[in-house]
Amino acid sequence: MRYLPLTDADRREMLARIGVATVDELFTDIPERMRMAAPADLPRAKGEMEVERHLGAMAARNVSASSVPFFIGAGAYKHHVPATVDHLIQRSEFLTSYTPYQPEIAQGTLQYLFEFQTQVAMLTGMEVANASMYDGSTAAAEAVLMAHRVTRRRKAVLSGGIHPHYAEVMTTLSDLAGDEVVRLPPDVTATEDLLAAIDDSVSCVVVQTPDVFGNLRDLRAVADKAHAHGALLVAVFTEAVSLGLVEAPGAMGADIVAGEGQSIGNALSFGGPYVGLFATRQKFVRQMPGRLAGETVDADGRRGFVLTLSTREQHIRRDKATSNICTNSGLCCLAFTIHMSLLGESGLTRLARVNHANAVKLAEALAAVPGVKVLNETFFNEFTLRLPKPAAAVVEAMADHHVLAGVPVPRLLPGAGLDDLLLVASTEVNTDADRAAFVAALTEVL
């Protein structure tokens, strides 16, 4: 077997050195009747060529985003990732390294994490950021738990503009922890009265911008009221590129920012792995979950980086830890930070302008389709359409026309009476031809 270096001769020699006759003698702690007599009922080893054929055939049964006009967003976005990013993250020294517990031989990882943290802090307008979470939804759920720790309260208020999956994750975790979640009803046009829900019992208000329907939210009034009541504002985003064009949550008063970083550097990959971004104020840093890289010096006085503030973590505190997390999204952070370095401020802001311009053009073109209405006053690169038919059926019909048109709202919010709503996203990958194909297919199927 190509992955196993030992030969039978090696095995015999080693068993002799150990002083046992067979390898099974090393497994005698397993109760004999529990030992498997035969291998599992699964196929035998395959060569590389056969594995490629097997998995290649599965891959070929999926319609990839690049192969069709593609307008799906709702928490994951199709962006172009430079070839350099994928090349670099496959460097053996990055790919096959471990959590940098031995910092002297892990400065590569530690330095990029330090750079990543700084980029995330800058981007969100916050003071500090951690070295990433699993994804945006778990980052948001951890933000709520953190807000509880900071405020010593246990009730979170969730805007109706939050991505339903995110709201569900927050709810699941809060239910498990015995905390309370007040989830406002779906708010398609950003008209909910969040302020009314804030009182002295609330630990945090969680608001997403752009929200799941694409609306941009001005957080300032919410921040003010939350702060007046001793609560925190948790700002959530699912489209990191928006931060290149839209006011940063930090500038609008957010205390914790949790978001999804997939858009920068990471593939769609059917939902994972992604990279959760998490930033907060300096004063809350010891309540922050997740791994942190920090600057220090070595025995010769040279600058170096280490994992730090690990007393917050489960290795040390065990059942008193801020979180049970002991993984981050290392390689996805790396992809994020490389892509962000390539973009820089000029590139990110331009990318954001291209996204917005493409979305505006698309919205205008779709608004002209009879029976179709764009519901958004404001948006970045995603907006909500009202269709004259159920959106799910329209999306299926358009897929037959080789256009992936967006996410039917009932897929996210079944039974909410929003069956005729469709979320549509447009990024830099969309061309005029893509937009024309969308309009033509939509006109056809309506």
Place this chain on the structure above:
Amino acid sequence: MRYLPLTDADRREMLARIGVATVDELFTDIPERMRMAAPADLPRAKGEMEVERHLGAMAARNVSASSVPFFIGAGAYKHHVPATVDHLIQRSEFLTSYTPYQPEIAQGTLQYLFEFQTQVAMLTGMEVANASMYDGSTAAAEAVLMAHRVTRRRKAVLSGGIHPHYAEVMTTLSDLAGDEVVRLPPDVTATEDLLAAIDDSVSCVVVQTPDVFGNLRDLRAVADKAHAHGALLVAVFTEAVSLGLVEAPGAMGADIVAGEGQSIGNALSFGGPYVGLFATRQKFVRQMPGRLAGETVDADGRRGFVLTLSTREQHIRRDKATSNICTNSGLCCLAFTIHMSLLGESGLTRLARVNHANAVKLAEALAAVPGVKVLNETFFNEFTLRLPKPAAAVVEAMADHHVLAGVPVPRLLPGAGLDDLLLVASTEVNTDADRAAFVAALTEVL
């Protein structure tokens, strides 16, 4: 522009430091009327996404070998290359390094070249090998020139079983150098009388095995007669995998072996880049063309490797050099040597057995198609069919049935009266289904 780090501010600062006002002042040696006033009449810069689309569309207009039942050989073979190979050759330190002129910081390249040379020598049954040539055909042409140098004669005899492209390259180069080439007529069934062509004026006899029609050649009698007349035997091969199963040229008396190494580690890539293998006897080493890595020690006495015997080369000898070559196929050698290391003796010989078995099965299946005749007595993984119709038309028709059936002999040898012959190759990538598709399509179009 993403590849250019200088900003306009940098440029201004640097021009000031140099002491010129504009960059054009650095180009004043170019006669003014010869300087281009406007940029070339070519498109402007494209972003990565646009380049991908442009080239991707071109790529999509080609039928790739993996996408259809594929049986084309005749000098380039479709084999499976492990993912590890391509990963490793893309390591920055291999990919972006130069010819190892500074050996202290190029031991990586030098050691793998030394390993490569040893592998090639072992494989061909020869004493020494160089660090590769451009491809098999140029290696063969260089072998002829080398034979002239060694024997101080200038007439080469070429077997009629040599790949016509190879024979043409040898002829072109010999014509240019004013040397003589006697090219025997195409020899479909390996029945030519090579011995009769050998006399005391001949510098070398060049024989390919397996030959272009797939026949295996026993070189021993030719070697004996050549040696008796003071001539050398140059053995050529185009399918390196055959050496895993068939007697090595060195064991059959070859003095120089020149062959194509593409089959091991390298993609088809429409004909290039490939890797020429070149091996000979120790006593001829100073007449050998091409780069050589050799073992030595450093100032601390530790083993190390350097380029050596460069006095043969054009840097030093200029117009007296053994060859004008100053490039090898570095990265293709690396791919070859990695793949060969992964195979090892067990893997290479098994790979060869699989190739042979697949070819035998295919030959048997095709021989059963009415009107089709397999002409070979012997073969490794390629053989010649006689068809009842012109082969070129059959291949085109089968391509419409999504089977790439082989190379019509007239494509290689137009006007030779061999229009009904088809070269067919089969490697480890072919499955039973592929063979069935071949038989079905052939039956259909005949």
Place this chain on the structure above:
Amino acid sequence: QEEPLIFEFGRTDVIGVDLDEPAPVADRLGGLKRKDTIGLPGLSEPEAMRHYVRLSQKNYGIDTGLFPLGSCTMKHNPRLNERMARLPGFADIHPLQPASTVQGALALMDELAHWLKELTGMPAVTLSPKAGAHGELAGMAAIKAAIAARGETATRNVVLVPDSAHGTNPATAALIGFTVKAVPAREDGTVDPAEVAKLAGPDTAAIMLTNPNTCGLFERDVVEIARVIHEAGGYFYCDGANFNAIVGKARPGDLGVDAMHINLHKTFSTPHGGGGPGAGPVVLSDRLAAFAPLPYVRLDDGRFSLVEHAAVSDQSPLGRLTAFHGQMGMFVRALAFMLSHGADGLKQASEDAVLNANYVRACLADLMSLPFGNRACMHEVLFDDAWLKGTGVTTLDFAKAMIDEGYHPMTVYFPLVVHGAMLIEPTESESKASLDLFIATLRDLAFAVRDGDTARFTGAPYHAPRRRLDETRAARQPVLRWTAPAPVAEAAE
């Protein structure tokens, strides 16, 4: 040459990605356009390439040397798996595409689930957890839900956790409101069922047991422990971090396990990537299957679909634990690893991993101290620092000296149950020659300790990108991001 931070040489007007500026449109930002600059430095592509390549050169990886980090399972990461995960049909599909356009992806998840269930002997699996600790959360949440369904939420709230457990175990239990009670290990490093019986009762929600445990030993009384817990009405959560030792040799389902997460990045070789991403699917017994989190894949009449919402009639009160369906990229890699090995290869891999660890044990037992005696271990061998006593060399010093010999150190100071722990896991990916060199190096170091060559250890590492780093300073005065240096007044010229 030192490698600066991107903030020290990047510039906000440099770009490494070419995009045309769009034609102006009437914006739809409603006045929320960003006003301030961000300060993000840009690098041209050549600068970025060199920066990250040079950073990588300061790292150690499996590909560069033996990585004997016990409990972390640093095995070979096949590049075939990387290639497969990058097929556009897997990497370039959106989680919310219509099911008709992702049948292959759903089929892959289904096939992975099948392998995991067969290998563990468990009837159900949830794929969505994003990492081992996330899997623990999913499994313990299922247990909590099952207890709730029994109406025992108020009374059944204690989770038993052995001292030797990973820190994530108690952290997870506590996170979701359980009370954690420690189970002491007996002298041989394993859990005594009698001890468990003493602690088990009507308040027992579950035991969280790692098996093989973090001392590298198989819990030989696992069946009895399962029986005791089940008898008390609790559930058996198994931490599957060390499943790699027994794949193909024993099935957790046969041992009485109710839930177990599987670290795909350990047992099934998806790359660790400097700390992630991982993937932590959880296999579940019949008793817990109904309480798996959403979403999951369903097959009806040859069509796969994704169940993303609980039907009203559904038993499961447990919702989502993450936005989408889990770590697809890792699923592809893990399945490629499984297919490549096959049932036979996976068993052989377990055996080789155990053989390698025992070989290391046998070759070092005369010099280094084994806290539980010189008996067979599983895939990793645990030494303590008894043999260093009085030498002036600590476990940490010894570890750092290994760096100077070109090795990544083993896991140190874990598990907590032995003093100055050194936990060595060679994995099945090491050849005998590689182990022999490693063993010779450790023996050489051990002799140096004996010979009193203390400075070689206390000052180590000497030959690494950095000497020993001051972790205390990092924690006391945390500097967690770059900030622009204060402008220095320029001296008058």
Place this chain on the structure above:
Amino acid sequence: QEEPLIFEFGRTDVIGVDLDEPAPVADRLGGLKRKDTIGLPGLSEPEAMRHYVRLSQKNYGIDTGLFPLGSCTMKHNPRLNERMARLPGFADIHPLQPASTVQGALALMDELAHWLKELTGMPAVTLSPKAGAHGELAGMAAIKAAIAARGETATRNVVLVPDSAHGTNPATAALIGFTVKAVPAREDGTVDPAEVAKLAGPDTAAIMLTNPNTCGLFERDVVEIARVIHEAGGYFYCDGANFNAIVGKARPGDLGVDAMHINLHKTFSTPHGGGGPGAGPVVLSDRLAAFAPLPYVRLDDGRFSLVEHAAVSDQSPLGRLTAFHGQMGMFVRALAFMLSHGADGLKQASEDAVLNANYVRACLADLMSLPFGNRACMHEVLFDDAWLKGTGVTTLDFAKAMIDEGYHPMTVYFPLVVHGAMLIEPTESESKASLDLFIATLRDLAFAVRDGDTARFTGAPYHAPRRRLDETRAARQPVLRWTAPAPVAEAAE
């Protein structure tokens, strides 16, 4: 840790590629089955991965640092190009597929040809040469064929080559039977047309001139030289190795060039790969276009075809120079580079390359000696060793000391026309910050020379994978392959 040779740790029974043994067949080998064993060592995949990764770590590349190798043009190698070259539609097609199945490939060759012709202002191009020297061969062969077509083979057989030329120039001319005559350079490092006129005559086949030349200077009298050669009835072969300095600034066709090879791996960034593969297409003037080697691409009615055989009526007596159609993999990369830059970007790249070289010159001119005075250079700057005279430090020593500072040395002892040459080519890929650091380092070294710190140079490198290697020994007792050590008689135990 030293990295052994594969022969020292690989074993013939170890396999890193899994294949099933085929069912036995009646072989068709006619008794030519291999009888002996080969001796090839095999490595498991983890062993192979580590071996080659560790070997790579002993190399220096553009990605790891500035690579100022004059005349070699070590510029950034975009990974986009690698990705494009690996598209199955390019990498996985066979050179002898029916033309109908490779229309995209032929279109790519046609488009690349168009770019090369436009950028050089030449009407024809042959793509098949495999490297620069192979391109020289193609170009000089075309000249030889043209002379033959004129019936002057016997009389017109001298090729003029300046002293400063690459060694491949005289080697190529000699290889195909020309007599080489040297043209001395004038004091300013360029060729004097008067000198050419003296040598030119009815025996003149061609001049081979590198422009910009290997001293980094543009041959300012190139037009006059072309006129002189043409008047004598000869052809102007231009070595295009340094074309990267003038792309978008001047066109060789306008300067009177008849043939010029283009190193795609220099000017258009296909990776050097430790010494290859290269690619050396040759552009040709109208006078030579008919004598291009086979094969070439033709477009008729929107269909591309490949002309692989000369028609009987064809003028060209020149056949194939290589088995297939050239370095397709490099064509894809080069075209990706061209498309990415566009006409505007290519011009900017030339300007930046020249700017960078002149900046280095301006910043070092006070310490190091410029053989032709402190005047503007093109894309590379040439220093000699006059400034080292009497210091006990040679050009080679200085170069090796640069290694200790983390830099790859510049080209040394080439061109031969100046003593102890040091030829620095930064390329357009370096940032100003990178150059400033490089310059500061060289200045620091230059001061160390002045200060008499000789050992820092003569003993260098100290901090490299190897100290200085004994090249004489390698040449005197050549060891060109591994051989099994003689078996040592085992001592009786």
